[in-house]
Amino acid sequence: MDVRSAELTKYAANCMLATKISFMNEMSNIAEQVGADIEAVRHGIGSDPRIGYQFIYPGCGYGGSCFPKDVQALIRTTDSLGYESQILKAVEAVNYSQKNKLFEYISKYYQLDQNPDAIQGKTFALWGLSFKPNTDDMREAPSRVLMESLWAAGAKVQAYDPEAMEVTQRIYGNRDDLSLMGTKEAALKQSDALVICTEWQNFKAPDFELIREELNEAVLFDGRNLFDPSLMISQHIKYFSIGRG
Numbered sequence: 001m002d003v004r005s006a007e008l009t010k011y012a013a014n015c016m017l018a019t020k021i022s023f024m025n026e027m028s029n030i031a032e033q034v035g036a037d038i039e040a041v042r043h044g045i046g047s048d049p050r051i052g053y054q055f056i057y058p059g060c061g062y063g064g065s066c067f068p069k070d071v072q073a074l075i076r077t078t079d080s081l082g083y084e085s086q087i088l089k090a091v092e093a094v095n096y097s098q099k100n101k102l103f104e105y106i107s108k109y110y111q112l113d114q115n116p117d118a119i120q121g122k123t124f125a126l127w128g129l130s131f132k133p134n135t136d137d138m139r140e141a142p143s144r145v146l147m148e149s150l151w152a153a154g155a156k157v158q159a160y161d162p163e164a165m166e167v168t169q170r171i172y173g174n175r176d177d178l179s180l181m182g183t184k185e186a187a188l189k190q191s192d193a194l195v196i197c198t199e200w201q202n203f204k205a206p207d208f209e210l211i212r213e214e215l216n217e218a219v220l221f222d223g224r225n226l227f228d229p230s231l232m233i234s235q236h237i238k239y240f241s242i243g244r245g
Helices: 003-034 038-047 066-080 084-099 101-110 142-152 164-172 184-188 206-214 227-233
Strands: 122-129 157-158 177-181 193-197 220-221 238-241
Touching: 003 038, 003 066, 003 084, 038 220, 084 177, 101 142, 101 193, 101 220, 101 238, 122 142, 122 206, 142 157, 164 177, 164 238, 184 206, 227 238
Parallel strands: 122 157, 122 193, 157 177, 193 220, 220 238
Antiparallel strands: none
16 A cells, blocks of 8 residues: 555544444434434344444534544645545534534523523532543543533532543633532532533443432433433433434
């Protein structure tokens, strides 16, 4: 392979994976509109061997360094050559919009359109700060978009992440509206709702009774679709997840 082809191969690989993620997030938004369950759709299309299950998980957007950087770099390269990469621009636009999805759910639940001060003074427990599990990388993380939106609306955040606490401290410093907690359970105390941004393994089997006891209201906004909605009904938890109504 020649050098120029090798360079494009690297960009093409990451852009293809980013495209799969944004495509599924687009499908999740459509699923909400037509009354479908995106998780059922994911299982359906993933069973087709031409598609497979990798990188077709809907969520609150991709982050990190590689996907955002490479998509943007290839867009800038093609723009400089006078060619408009329409698909890549759509991938980036969908991802940018998807990072606001959790705050949109919160806004709708608390009816911020009718009362902009509805969450002022409220505290949100946040599980997951890194852009994906098993890293402390906060670059382009959806959690940052969510926290900054909550702060702009006058809310406070009690956050926990297994790896990204020090990085979060370096990014945001000391703030009255941000408390970094030692455990995921501690983040729940006296919070008004729980929000999940990262699919860490130790978030997947929580103590639901404790969640109900510690939260001022048993409501969960899940940006990674960790739980079955029917389970949340049985646990008496109001549950909002991506592309599932």
